[in-house]
Amino acid sequence: MKIQFDQFEIDTEQKSVTGPDGPVNLRPQTFAVLCHLIEQAPAVVSRDDLLDAVWGHQATSVSSVAQTIKELRQALGDSSSEPRLIATRRRLGYQFVAQVQRPDEAAAATSTSAAVEPELQPSLSPRTLGLWPWPALGALVMVAFVAAYWTTQRTQPAFTGERLPTLAVAQMVNASDDPELNWLGPALETYLGHALVELGGFRVLVVDPATAADESQLTDIDFLIEGRYLTAGVDGSRLLASLRRPGSGEIVSSLESGLGAWDVAALSIDMASSIRDRLGFAAPPGADSSAIRARLPRLPGSQRAYFGALEALELNRAGIALSQIALARLDEPDNPRLDHLEALAWMSMGDWNAARAASEQALTATRLWPRRDRLELEATAALLDFDYERAADSLQALTQFYPEPESSRRLVDALIRAGRLRSATEALDSLRLQRPRDPRVALLAAELASAERNHEVRLDAARQAVLLANEEELDSLLPRALLAESGALIELGRLDEARQILDELFELNELLTDDELAQTHLALARIRFQQGELGPALDSAELALSLFEAIPHPAGQAESLMVAGAIHDRAGRVEASLAVLEQAVEQFADLGDQSRQARSIVQLGVTLMRANQTEAAIAHFDRGARHFRNLGDRQGEGAALINHATLLARGGRLIDAEPIFERALEAFTDAGDLRGQAMALGNLAAIAGDRRDWT
Known part of the structure; x- marks a missing residue:
């Protein structure tokens, strides 16, 4: 069926919306909200009705409907202050106010009216109305109303209505x-x-x-x-x-x-x-109290230790969490919930091997559980496999039942890492409403801004996290917030300010975890490298490497090797650079982190290019581009391709370079990377000029 309103047309079979400028991209839930509002028009639709009709789950955040309505208005060019399509009726819900036409139904009605003799309708003249006993009917209605009201008042429960409160x-x-x-x-x-x-x-x-x-x-x-x-x-x-x-x-x-x-x-x-x-x-x-019991250790003493471990993890104190888990295991050594919590603790510390072992143990012990009770365990296993899409899907299903803050924070993080930034923004907005003064929520905002490459916003969010950590007296979260602030400053090129933040972190030494201390030294290595202090930069990178090895933290080790490789390359020690970068590639491959593996492959290709090892460099750029393409990272693919094409162009192989520059342009366009597009277009223009193709 096709439905028309304003300047738009909906095709309910194709689940598509077309506007004056072409197709309008809507998420399935957003499309369903639009259709439900139109179906109920001109009636006002409450938020609860929308939740039941569209989401259909038992629990959701306060702002799910509001965020979807906001998204719908933006997509259709509507306004909440001057609505022409969707109006907000305070304390009641939403109303679709535009005129709706259904061409298919109109055509069917026209066809029917041509074949069927219409029935004569009685005239409702004043004389006809006068024949009805209206006073008696009104009295009868009033009696019925009073009787119904009295009956309701006598038997009224705490809540009335068909829907669940x-x-x-x-x-x-x-x-x-x-x-x-x-x-x-x-x-x-x-x-x-x-x-x-x-x-x-x-x-x-x-x-x-x-x-x-x-x-x-x-x-x-x-x-x-x-x-x-x-x-x-x-x-x-x-x-x-x-x-x-x-x-x-x-x-x-x-x-x-x-x-x-x-x-x-x-x-x-x-x-x-x-x-x-x-x-x-x-x-x-299907209500089953055993589903609640399965979420916790069985014994009260173990439960207390379990919640102590949860609190420690929320405060970024994985070592304390592991101590609490060990205490709980004294009474319940084989509890899968404790296994899962241990996996989260090891993951927080960066020890992927120990985390994967604990996660696998939890999954094995719960293989006969209903899937709903395994969603959190499956999400953690997916994160440990760097399968962020699967992790996000499991966490979305979990938070539909009950959006507790910790699961909601993990969902936002998984959505960011999966590149689903629009969904991450929506989930983060809901989380802000639940926890407006939580520095962990501000840190997620900084992480999201970093993924969007908006480092000014990232800096603001990181500073907000620092402020909230101080005001809420959550000292253990302060180092993470300061590291986020220094990272944003480094990306903005404000290196002296970033270095001042790192000096402040070193003064907070007693608050730093081993991982945070290593991250601080690695950030200092990056600053010293960019400021040309190659000797001190290498010292900081090697110190960070040794600290990560002691944890152990394989991803941190590989990141330290990449920084060390860049320093050796800048210092002209090409062989040393190639050696440590190859270690980084192997480390990321062993870890299974394909995204950072692709990045390290491209960096190794750049070093090979500077060493005049052209064919080896081309092979690495091509390999890196394929890795990024398989991951759906178009920006990374574009960077690998433009390095590949540049190397060919410098060797005079312009015919081979041109199609690769074109592929790079497509990748950067898909990624919305304007700087990358400009680089690709500039090189294509130079190639066209070389062959005197002025078109």
């Missing part, structure tokens, strides 16, 4: 006098959310204390769950929760759950079941 889990407060119980707050917030999804089928959101206190940000939420926990004498643990309607201050219900010990899984299951029952809903088909 949207719930938000706010901060769980430690109401005891024991600071040793502080670990329970984040644990209960996370697993109560999982239990509400699994056992109630609810849509569940995460809100931080600042968001919970600002009622204007809770417009999509039906009930806010606030809780506190304490130890109640001989009765043991107690979890107290209240259901509150945002905006009214009305507490709908207060609930209590208690056990003899702090078993996070059991408390979450019990409280989620109580909330579901209080709201008047039955358990969804």
Whole structure:
């Protein structure tokens, strides 16, 4: 079916939109939102209706719909302030306001009317209307309304309506006098959310204390769950929760759950079941509390160590995390959740071999689990294989059920590494709404800006991360933020400022992990190299290499070898440069990191070119271009091709060079790299001029 509105036409069979300037590219979800709004027009469509119709999952972030509407308006040239297509109806939803035409239906209607005699419609004149007993009918309707209202008021549950309500889990407060119980707050917030999804089928959101206190940000939420926990004498643990309607201050219900010990899984299951029952809903088909238990170690003592390890990882303290995991293994030596957490810790430290061994152990132990319960494990295994597409897909599926912050942060990182920058931006915007003062979110913004090659924005985001780490007193995150700031300054050529940041990092020596110390020395090597201090630069690179070897951190070792190779090349030590660059290529190949392997191959080709080893250099450029093409990295492919073509042109082989420059131009155009396009066009113009082709 074809649908027309404004200057656009939708083909629902081809799932395409065509505008005055040609095809309009929309993501499948964005296209589905547009079709649903048109289908329901002129009715106002609530955000919940859109979520159910388009996303169809149990949980999502607060801004998924808003971000998709924003994307749709941008694609169609619409405006929220002066809408001609999609209007926002405050606290109600969205309305498609443009006139819609369906040519196919109009043609069918015309054909039918020509063959069928139309029925005569009765006249609704005042005289005809006067024959109806309207006063009696009005009285009957009023009686029915009063009766229905009275019946509803007597039997009304906490929530009415056909759809499931949207719930938000706010901060769980430690109401005891024991600071040793502080670990329970984040644990209960996370697993109560999982239990509400699994056992109630609810849509569940995460809100931080600042968001919970600002009622204007809770417009999509039906009930806010606030809780506190304490130890109640001989009765043991107690979890107290209240259901509150945002905006009214009305507490709908207060609930209590208690056990003899702090078993996070059991408390979450019990409280989620109580909330579901209080709201008047039955358990969804297939609800299984064992899915919640499978997410955690079985014993309360092991759970405490498990959450201690999680907190340490979030604060970039992988060594402490490994100590907590070892403590949990005293009671549960063969728990796959502990295996997975250990894989994350080793990955954070850069020890890929140890991380892969732990990940494989977790996957083997859970091979009979439902796939939903293995999504996080599969995502980690994919990351360790540098398969960022598969990792992003698994994490997207995981966060659809319940978008807890840690999984959401990992999703953004995977999307950036997969090159899906538009999706990464959307996911990051949602995460910012959940955690506006989290320096880790600011660091992701810096990472995204780096992938977009926007180093001014990267610098701003890194400085925001530094500011938040200081204000939130998260000292352990400060080195990562400062490293991000120095990296942006290096890319911008502001080397003296970058060096000042590194000096500040060296002064924070007691806060630096082994990996961060090695990264600091490697950054210093890059600065010294660019400033022409080749001797000190090589010293810094070799020190970084030795620190990475001690961890061990194979990727860091290979990066250090690449910097050392560039230094040797600049100093005229070609043989030494070739030797260390070949080591870097082998190191990346053994690691399975094809992207950085391709980059090291091209750098080796450049060194071979300077050594006048033309055929070997050409072979490396061609190999690097093929690697980048297989990875879908058009910018990297263009760089390899332009080096290849330049080498041929310098050798007088212009006929061979021209088609390779053309391929480089295509690659740079696809990548949106204007500088690369200019270089390719300049060389093509020079070749055309050489043969006097002035066209």
